[in-house]
Structures are given as C-alpha cells and as structure tokens.
Amino acid sequence: MKSVVLNVQREYECDVAVCGGGVSGFAAAVSAARQGANTLLIENGGFLGGTATKGLVAPFMTCYDAKGEKQIIKGLFAELVQNLMEEGGAVSPADCRGGDGYSGYRTAGHIGVMPFESEVLKRVTEKMCLDAGVRLLYHTTLIGCEKDGNKISCIYAADNNSIISVKAKAYIDTTGSAALAEKAGAETMRGNDDGVLQTASMFFTVSGVDKTALDAYMQNHPDMRSRFFMDEIAAGKSNGTFPCGTPKLRMFENPDGTWTVNMAQVDTQLNELDGEAITSAEIEQRKQIAMIIEFLRQNITGMENIQLVATASDIGIRESRRIVGKTIFCLEDMQTAKKFEDRVVVCANSIDMHGKDGVSYAAHKNENYYIPLSCLISKNVDNLLTAGKSLSADKYAFAAVRVMPPCIAMGEAVGITAAIAAEKGMSAGEVPYKEVQRILIGNGAYLE
Numbered sequence: 001m002k003s004v005v006l007n008v009q010r011e012y013e014c015d016v017a018v019c020g021g022g023v024s025g026f027a028a029a030v031s032a033a034r035q036g037a038n039t040l041l042i043e044n045g046g047f048l049g050g051t052a053t054k055g056l057v058a059p060f061m062t063c064y065d066a067k068g069e070k071q072i073i074k075g076l077f078a079e080l081v082q083n084l085m086e087e088g089g090a091v092s093p094a095d096c097r098g099g100d101g102y103s104g105y106r107t108a109g110h111i112g113v114m115p116f117e118s119e120v121l122k123r124v125t126e127k128m129c130l131d132a133g134v135r136l137l138y139h140t141t142l143i144g145c146e147k148d149g150n151k152i153s154c155i156y157a158a159d160n161n162s163i164i165s166v167k168a169k170a171y172i173d174t175t176g177s178a179a180l181a182e183k184a185g186a187e188t189m190r191g192n193d194d195g196v197l198q199t200a201s202m203f204f205t206v207s208g209v210d211k212t213a214l215d216a217y218m219q220n221h222p223d224m225r226s227r228f229f230m231d232e233i234a235a236g237k238s239n240g241t242f243p244c245g246t247p248k249l250r251m252f253e254n255p256d257g258t259w260t261v262n263m264a265q266v267d268t269q270l271n272e273l274d275g276e277a278i279t280s281a282e283i284e285q286r287k288q289i290a291m292i293i294e295f296l297r298q299n300i301t302g303m304e305n306i307q308l309v310a311t312a313s314d315i316g317i318r319e320s321r322r323i324v325g326k327t328i329f330c331l332e333d334m335q336t337a338k339k340f341e342d343r344v345v346v347c348a349n350s351i352d353m354h355g356k357d358g359v360s361y362a363a364h365k366n367e368n369y370y371i372p373l374s375c376l377i378s379k380n381v382d383n384l385l386t387a388g389k390s391l392s393a394d395k396y397a398f399a400a401v402r403v404m405p406p407c408i409a410m411g412e413a414v415g416i417t418a419a420i421a422a423e424k425g426m427s428a429g430e431v432p433y434k435e436v437q438r439i440l441i442g443n444g445a446y447l448e
C-alpha cells in the first residue's frame, strides 16, 4: 500500500463534526447545533437524506408502539413530519392505519408508517440544518483522521479539488458504514458471527399505477395480503421472466401518486465496502429493474401501464460495519424489553432480516424496547459517537432499529450528547445521561 502526503487547502474548526448526512446525520447535526454547538456536517453526496433520498427508500417505517396505538418516536422526528406535511411532502403516520397502498397493503408492523416525497425531504432537512446554524459541506468525502491518545484530533476530507481538515471537540460517525470509526482505529464489527450481511436492494419509482384497480384487486383477493403474488413470482422465476429479485410483491404508494418498488435485490453476498463490487451490483440491479417492470406490467392488475420514473442513484445497503460501543444492544435486551437507565429511544419495529429468500423475523415480545445511549458511544475512542446504521448492536437488534424513525431519534440523542461533551470538555461517555434525557423530553421525546 502506498501512503499519500495530504496537502490541506482549507482548515475548519468547530465543536461538533458530523460525518455523513443521511437521516441520522441530519438529526445529529440539527440537534447539536440547537444545543449551541458550532456544528459542521460533511456529506459525500449533493444533498441530505442518504438512503432516504439517494436510495429512494420509502416509506418511513412505523413510529408507533407494537399495537399500533400510540406514537412513541416523537421529538425531532415529529417536527420533521410536521415540516414535511406543511410542504405537502408527507402523509401523517396517524393517518396510515395499514392495509392500504401507503403500507404496501400490509398490516403487521405497518400501522403508523410515513409515506413521503424524497425531493421534499431533501429541502426540508436542509432548511432545518441551516436554520439551526449547521454548516453543510456537500461533495466532501471523509478520507482520514488523526488522533491524540484516545481522542480524534482532526479529520481529513476531500472535495473534487481540495483536501480539507476539520478540527472538532466531538465527532459523530453517521456514514452508515462506521467509516470514521474504522479510520480512527475504533473497535468495529460487521454482519453476524459469520460476517453475513442482509441483502442489498435497489429501489425504484414508477408512475401510471391504476390504483383503483389495484386496490379493488387486493380487496377482492384477501389471500394476496399474505401471499403478495408469490405464485406469479415463483412462476416467473421458473420460466425466466423474473429471474431474480424478491419472492413477494413489495410496493408502496407515495403522496404524489407514484409508487416505490422494493423488488430488485442482490442475491449473493455483496462486499458493500468495495467500490468495484458495488459498481457491478448497481449495473446488475438496473438490468433487473427493467425485467421487473416488464414482469409487473404483464402480471399485476393495475400495473399494465406503469412507467419507470427513477432508479436509486445508490444501491441500498441494509447492513454494513458498525462501531463497538460501551454497550452492545442485543436481541435479549429487546426480548426482555430491558429498560436501560440511559435509554434515549423507545421503539417497537419488528426484527426484519432481509435475505435472498425473503424476510425472516426474530421473535420479540411485541412490546416497546429501549435503545441505550451507551451503544451510541465508541468503546475505545473517547470523543466518537454514532447513530443509525453504525450503532453498536448485534445483528438482530440492528435489524430492528436500522429503520428511519429510530435512526432520527438516535441522531437527536447523540447530537445533544456531543454538544454537551464539547461544551464541558468531557469525553462522550462522561456526559450525564440524565441531562441528555431531560433535554430529549423537553423536545417532546417519549422515553417511558
């Protein structure tokens, strides 16, 4: 391996540096800045949202409790929902009661989802960041870091033209792949004990669905609400018209009348950290999508005239590297609904593990469960925090909390923690969790 001498052209200093502007990074940055921290966010794309925008993933999974009765993810998430609705870019989770197009005709776990427009999400998240005083640097990729003992002292990033350095007091890794943690020599993990990851999928959007016809078909064929055209898809797989992809129909209505389709998938294990492997997968996925569209036109009532609106610009990576935190949030914690003293998120999403042959579910008690702050703080790098996909969790707990509402709630919590750490000159682990909880509750979060 050759080492490269970095010629730094611009230097930044701030209190909190956030790496990665997906939904977790957005929430972390807004929340840190609102606590008074001078906050800078670097993002390698040209807008915020990550998987929610570049990946065209929709809808936001449920923010309700397991019975679908009460909204339990609130705080900054509720504010985002409100702002999106005011811009006509979302349907209230309270109005999504499952069983219709917005929930993909599903009921289990799909009460309280939130359909949204990814273009509106880009604009609204950006405005919330700028209003809070976050400095945004797009087209800027984290490439390295320096440490002083157990602390990160500086990170390096590159845009198309220059190398920049960012000196901060606290760093939040919301790259979705624990990229900063890896560069900082923090302990990380990836996949399960065998390193097996959930499948990657490329989402796409279509127009031209005859919703009246599709709704009526689903209404008149109750078996489809569990089978979701499995037989037609299986037949397509054996006769070569649907050579690969999900075993069930998965599509969700968006507020603007287009539909998001989640049916293309990489059937083999993809090395999500390798650019060459990702490139091949994306080329294959776009070919697959063309076949899926044709399959849907031929086989699904109401989809005879669909047109492709867009394929995701980035393949959706469900699972990647994660940090090892002070706590590893695990299946048993969920099954026993362990009420961590330092809980900062309460949620109830089911444990969905996506594999080649469909989704498998691990049992949990169908109760709310609690994410502790300590699984969002690096075990061995004192000023490194994370949220969202890079949290410290086993594969089961990860499979439940990787969806967008908990990611936002985690981001909100670590933003507050990082801001306090920066202000008080503490390591992240020294920040009193009761103070973080007090601020979260003041912002409307539910932590019971």
Ligand SMILES: Cc1cc2nc3c(=O)[nH]c(=O)nc-3n(C[C@H](O)[C@H](O)[C@H](O)COP(=O)(O)OP(=O)(O)OC[C@H]3O[C@@H](n4cnc5c(N)ncnc54)[C@H](O)[C@@H]3O)c2cc1C
Pocket: 019, 020, 021, 022, 023, 024, 025, 042, 043, 044, 045, 048, 049, 050, 051, 052, 055, 057, 058, 059, 060, 061, 062, 140, 141, 142, 143, 174, 175, 176, 177, 179, 200, 201, 202, 203, 315, 316, 317, 318, 319, 387, 388, 389, 390, 402, 403, 404, 405, 407
């Ligand atoms: C196929 C698929 C289907 C899903 N379905 C749903 C669903 O229906 N509902 C739901 O709620 N959730 C769903 N999820 C889960 C959810 O979308 C993600 O887990 C969540 O959006 C992750 O957010 P994040 O901010 O943690 O990470 P990401 O969205 O991965 O964001 C990371 C950001 O960091 C940036 N970045 C990465 N590396 C660098 C770097 N070196 N320098 C600078 N920036 C960098 C990226 O550009 C990106 O913007 C799905 C996920 C996938 C992949």
